[in-house]
Amino acid sequence: xxxxxxxxxxxxxxTKILVHPALEIFDLAYDTRxxxxxxxxxxxxxxxxxxxxxxxxxxxxxxxRAFVLSQKDIDVSLYPEGNFIWVNNVLLALxxxxxxxxxxxxxxxxxxxxxxxxxxVKEWLTQLLQDDRRVYQSPKSYNSxxxxxxxxxxxxxxxDCAIIEAGISQPGEMVALEAMTRPxxxxxxxxxxxxxxxxASKQDKIVExxxxxxxxKDLLFxxxxxxxxxxxxxxxxxxxxxxxxxxxxxxxxxxxxxTATQIQVAHAQEIATFSxxxxxKASVENALICITVLLxxxxxxxxxxxxxxxxxxxxxxxxLKKGKNGCSVIDDTYSNDLASLQIALDxxxxxxxxxxxxxxxxxxxxxxxxxxxxLLALLQRQELDRIVLVGxxxxxxxxxxxxxxxxxxxTEALLLGLKDIPFQQExxxxxxxxxxxxxxxxxxLVSKSHETVLEINxxxxxxxxxxxxxxxxxxxxxxxxxxAFSYGSGSYEVANLLQFNxxxxxxxxxxxxxxxxxxxxxxxxxxxxxxxxxxxxxxxTNELEPEIYSFRILHAFITFLxxxxxxxxxxxxxxxxxxxxxxxxxEEMDALIQVLRVTEAVRPKSVFSHLxxxxxxxxxxxxRQQLDTFARCAALLESExxxxxxxxxxxxxxxxxxxxxxxxxxxxxxxxxxxxxxxTLDVEQVSTxxxxxxxxxxxxxxxxVGYDRKGVLHRASRIATVKIGYADGYSxxxxxxxxxxxxxxxLVQTVGSICMDMCMLDVTDIVAYExxxxxxxxxxxxxxxxIGTIPYELLVNISSRVKRVYFYG
Ligand SMILES: *Cc1c(COP(=O)(O)O)cnc(C)c1O
Numbered sequence: 034x035x036x037x038x039x040x041x042x043x044x045x046x047x048t049k050i051l052v053h054p055a056l057e058i059f060d061l062a063y064d065t066r067x068x069x070x071x072x073x074x075x076x077x078x079x080x081x082x083x084x085x086x087x088x089x090x091x092x093x094x095x096x097x098r099a100f101v102l103s104q105k106d107i108d109v110s111l112y113p114e115g116n117f118i119w120v121n122n123v124l125l126a127l128x129x130x131x132x133x134x135x136x137x138x139x140x141x142x143x144x145x146x147x148x149x150x151x152x153x154v155k156e157w158l159t160q161l162l163q164d165d166r167r168v169y170q171s172p173k174s175y176n177s178x179x180x181x182x183x184x185x186x187x188x189x190x191x192x193d194c195a196i197i198e199a200g201i202s203q204p205g206e207m208v209a210l211e212a213m214t215r216p217x218x219x220x221x222x223x224x225x226x227x228x229x230x231x232x233a234s235k236q237d238k239i240v241e242x243x244x245x246x247x248x249x250k251d252l253l254f255x256x257x258x259x260x261x262x263x264x265x266x267x268x269x270x271x272x273x274x275x276x277x278x279x280x281x282x283x284x285x286x287x288x289x290x291x292t293a294t295q296i297q298v299a300h301a302q303e304i305a306t307f308s309x310x311x312x313x314k315a316s317v318e319n320a321l322i323c324i325t326v327l328l329x330x331x332x333x334x335x336x337x338x339x340x341x342x343x344x345x346x347x348x349x350x351x352x353l354k355k356g357k358n359g360c361s362v363i364d365d366t367y368s369n370d371l372a373s374l375q376i377a378l379d380x381x382x383x384x385x386x387x388x389x390x391x392x393x394x395x396x397x398x399x400x401x402x403x404x405x406x407x408l409l410a411l412l413q414r415q416e417l418d419r420i421v422l423v424g425x426x427x428x429x430x431x432x433x434x435x436x437x438x439x440x441x442x443x444t445e446a447l448l449l450g451l452k453d454i455p456f457q458q459e460x461x462x463x464x465x466x467x468x469x470x471x472x473x474x475x476x477x478l479v480s481k482s483h484e485t486v487l488e489i490n491x492x493x494x495x496x497x498x499x500x501x502x503x504x505x506x507x508x509x510x511x512x513x514x515x516x517a518f519s520y521g522s523g524s525y526e527v528a529n530l531l532q533f534n535x536x537x538x539x540x541x542x543x544x545x546x547x548x549x550x551x552x553x554x555x556x557x558x559x560x561x562x563x564x565x566x567x568x569x570x571x572x573x574t575n576e577l578e579p580e581i582y583s584f585r586i587l588h589a590f591i592t593f594l595x596x597x598x599x600x601x602x603x604x605x606x607x608x609x610x611x612x613x614x615x616x617x618x619x620e621e622m623d624a625l626i627q628v629l630r631v632t633e634a635v636r637p638k639s640v641f642s643h644l645x646x647x648x649x650x651x652x653x654x655x656x657r658q659q660l661d662t663f664a665r666c667a668a669l670l671e672s673e674x675x676x677x678x679x680x681x682x683x684x685x686x687x688x689x690x691x692x693x694x695x696x697x698x699x700x701x702x703x704x705x706x707x708x709x710x711x712x713t714l715d716v717e718q719v720s721t722x723x724x725x726x727x728x729x730x731x732x733x734x735x736x737x738v739g740y741d742r743k744g745v746l747h748r749a750s751r752i753a754t755v756k757i758g759y760a761d762g763y764s765x766x767x768x769x770x771x772x773x774x775x776x777x778x779x780l781v782q783t784v785g786s787i788c789m790d791m792c793m794l795d796v797t798d799i800v801a802y803e804x805x806x807x808x809x810x811x812x813x814x815x816x817x818x819x820i821g822t823i824p825y826e827l828l829v830n831i832s833s834r835v836k837r838v839y840f841y842g
Contacts, residue, residue, distance in 0.1 A: 051117075078102040079123050085102075093112045142194070152173070154220065168399070191403045218251045298324065305335075307341050324337055463478075491839055509699060516543075520702070539558070540559070548575050558603075560579075590604070603636055605639045610659040611659045659682070660691075667680045683700065732750050734747060740788065767816075768792070781794045
């Protein structure tokens with residue numbers, strides 16, 4: 034714990050106003066929506082999507098009395114009780130504080146980085162190591178410049194080791210993460226696509242990531258990238274791979290039954306075969322990394338084998354579900370530790386739909402007396418209406434929580450007693466460690482939807498927006514593409530959030546979509562792609578700004594406006610630099626300038642073009658040519674018309690690959706919805722298509738399933754019928770085992786043809802019940818690839834009869 038004065042000296046700041054230098058700080062805050070004990074929080078005015086300085090007043094109202102800021106012109110006389118520390122860079126200051134706090138932790142810190150699997154490896158390692166030691170792990174995927182700092186802040190000496198995940202999205206970022214984390218032991222998972230995020234080569238990316246280990250003692254890494262030759266002197270290495278000199282040598286990997294994989298490895302002249310309860314390549318690789326870490330820690334092969342069988346797939350998302358009796362249920366039953374409990378509680382308190390809040394909490398693994406006191410203190414700070422404690426280890430708090438407390442010895446006891454608790458119109462957080470299986474409690478409290486829904490996670494959308502915003506230099510505007518009902522995820526619900534986040538522009542495909550946004554209260558400027566004459570009136574009455582792509586449409590629009598004596602109507606000039614879809618050709622610029630010079634009806638606001646292949650390195654020369662052509666045309670328009678136009682050409686993949694294409698504004702599309710074609714960014718899935726199991730049948734070998742007897746059963750099988758078919762947008766091409774869905778985190782395949790409203794799944798090898806929830810596209814990119822299309826098509830094809838359900842923390 035630090036006082037404001039301590040923090041002032043740790044930050045080496047020069048300017049300050051400290052009215053209460055002894056004020057003690059426990060929490061770091063940067064988002065006013067998440068402030069809960071204002072009086073003990075230090076607010077960092079970060080500049081991300083919104084400028085934190087604009088929220089100082091709100092933080093003060095929430096009780097915050099300590100601030101770190103960079104802007105000098107804040108009128109602090111409005112906040113007489115406030116303590117203020119001025120720094121040059123607020124994020125850097127937060128990192129310095131985290132770095133200082135880290136140096137107080139004297140036990141080993143394990144740092145994990147790599148392109149994929151960091152979070153899973155971190156969670157699994159915690160699960161595997163915590164029988165023998167108290168493990169602190171960075172919560173969820175807190176791996177960014179901000180996330181790592183927040184993760185480190187919660188370190189305390191009650192833990193025996195810490196596992197910290199570090200992620201970067203562009204060159205130069207790892208130095209800061211290293212300075213904060215200083216891991217003694219490094220784990221390097223793998224390396225993904227070479228080109229994303231401004232890295233010239235895979236090599237560059239590896240070099241950048243390895244910077245996390247500059248001061249490490251030991252590094253665990255895959256030998257396949259030739260990393261060994263790139264490591265600093267004195268670093269002890271422990272590699273895994275297929276080479277005889279690897280410390281952990283993989284001899285064989287093969288499928289084992291339908292749901293498991295066997296890995297045979299050699300280590301220190303011993304050979305062992307491990308069975309892992311997964312089939313997919315990523316899980317197998319992640320498990321191999323975990324095996325390597327355990328061997329490094331000196332676990333015996335036998336001990337590892339028995340631990341591995343317990344690994345479970347992860348669903349770390351905080352799920353908000355519709356409960357019975359008008360309740361909302363937050364299901365977070367994968368793991369339970371103080372840091373993730375804190376996050377889950379934050380999420381609970383962000384739910385504004387109910388006044389009343391209940392926490393159902395199981396005992397935690399690895400708590401000693403000190404951590405128990407921390408847990409108690411954490412719960413005492415919450416304004417909960419009811420706390421349900423499960424497991425005797427939690428009962429010590431019974432008389433010290435100032436609210437209704439219900440005690441149960443076990444999950445079984447709670448399940449029996451559940452019907453006597455009058456849950457009604459409240460938000461319920463269920464937080465439990467795996468062993469307690471509180472998901473069974475969630476099953477009872479959640480109302481079955483009996484329908485196919487598309488869940489839209491507005492939190493994830495906001496997060497993705499931040500990811501792409503973060504890549505842009507300040508001053509570059511952003512337009513969000515909300516065409517095709519926001520790539521299938523709904524119109525004004527999404528637009529509202531974008532408006533709240535102060536986007537500059539929205540773009541729809543058709544005027545009708547724009548009208549719907551206006552009716553939903555959207556006041557941002559809206560561009561309409563490819564309007565035709567029939568909608569001119571609609572454009573006018575709804576203040577929608579057309580893309581103008583040809584002389585025909587330009588003349589028609591001018592005539593229309595002239596007739597109404599309207600002047601200066603904003604338009605957007607589209608130039609065809611190579612897509613050859615819509616737009617003026619470069620050689621038409623002179624003629625275009627002639628027309629625009631003599632009319633007063635329209636006023637060009639922006640000029641733009643569309644890149645054909647910004648995500649594909651094979652066409653870099655063509656992209657460069659498009660950029661040149663566009664620059665030439667835009668410059669000509671600006672000089673000849675003597676005006677400033679907003680110039681824009683970059684779509685999502687150009688934001689990632691072509692910084693020189695940012696110009697004045699970028700147009701963010703698919704990335705906003707969580708699809709990163711390179712799989713290198715930390716974007717989150719926004720839409721989840723879900724359905725339910727309507728019926729399960731046991732069928733003998735030789736029977737067939739579905740139309741035309743296409744699904745032949747070669748063994749006795751359990752077949753589940755789910756309520757989604759091609760009328761919902763689930764393509765018939767997913768039939769005959771091509772489609773994979775996920776039930777309770779387990780992958781299953783389709784059997785037979787897809788029907789109009791239903792299809793069938795083979796659930797022989799998994800645990801599944803009627804009414805269980807089914808995730809239709811557990812991996813959207815893979816699903817698209819499986820039927821030879823792209824994620825865009827799968828998203829926008831989800832039929833409008835599928836209900837959209839939004840949630841937002
Ligand atoms: C759809 C669209 C975009 C967005 O493309 P993404 O690949 O989804 O980012 C940008 N510009 C125009 C003109 C578009 O039609």
